[in-house]
Amino acid sequence: MAVRIALGDYQSVAGDPLGRDYIGCFPRMTEEEAWRAGRGVWKMNRTRASSERFALIVGHGKVVAVAQVKGVTKHDDRHALEGDLVSAGHPVYDAYIGRPDPLPNQSQNRVTYGSLPEEDAFRIRPCACGCGEASDRDFAPGHEFRAIQARIRDHFSGSPLALIQWIDSNHPQPAR
Ligand SMILES: [Zn+2]
Incomplete structure (x- = not known):
């Protein structure tokens, strides 16, 4: 899931809990400025906000920044998102930046x-090695090797060569 935050009009602020001089939206703001202006502080459900993976900051009806949410901080009765901007090449960024x-x-x-459909690739799911850990990849880091090694041990008498020969005999090599 994602959280979308729509910036209001530009206004200067004093005593801001995030140390900002202004909030809201102004023309040609950078993504960094949009994230700073938009990540807080809001009345929001902390549990819900913490479970979001991505934040879209919207200004004047268009997405002006995309961030990966890492946490939520409390500021009196309001909250702010903590996270990092994502950039070109990230599927969520590429799908939404500059768009309605x-x-x-x-x-x-x-x-x-x-x-957002683009989030599917990042959803938290059980590691496919069966260890019980959760990950946003098919495997927790390094666990693909653990899964392969378990199969070599169980089905190929511990011989990686036997696995490779079995694969090659069942899946002829493409012509090179
Ligand atoms: Zn695992």
Whole structure:
């Protein structure tokens, strides 16, 4: 799931819990500025916000920054997202940056939630080696080798060569 935050109009602020001089949206703001202006502070459900993987910051109806959410901090009765901007080459960034708000809502809430199809590749799922860990990849780091080694041990008498010969005999090499 993703959280979408729509920036309001530019306004200067004093005593901001995030140490900012201004919040809101202005023309040609950088992604860094948009994230700083948008990541807080909001009245939001902390548990819900912490479970989001990505944040889209929207200004004037268009996505102006995309961040990966790493956590949520509390500031009195409000919260701020912690995270890192993602950039070109990231599927969520490439799909939404500069495009219309993909999660428009009728209620005019600045903070809303929704799912984005591009997030599927990042969903948390059980490691495929069967260890019981959760990961946003098919395997927890290094566990693909553990899974392969288990199969070599169980089915090929511990011989990697026997596995390779079996693969080659069942899947003829493409012509080189
Ligand atoms: Zn594993």
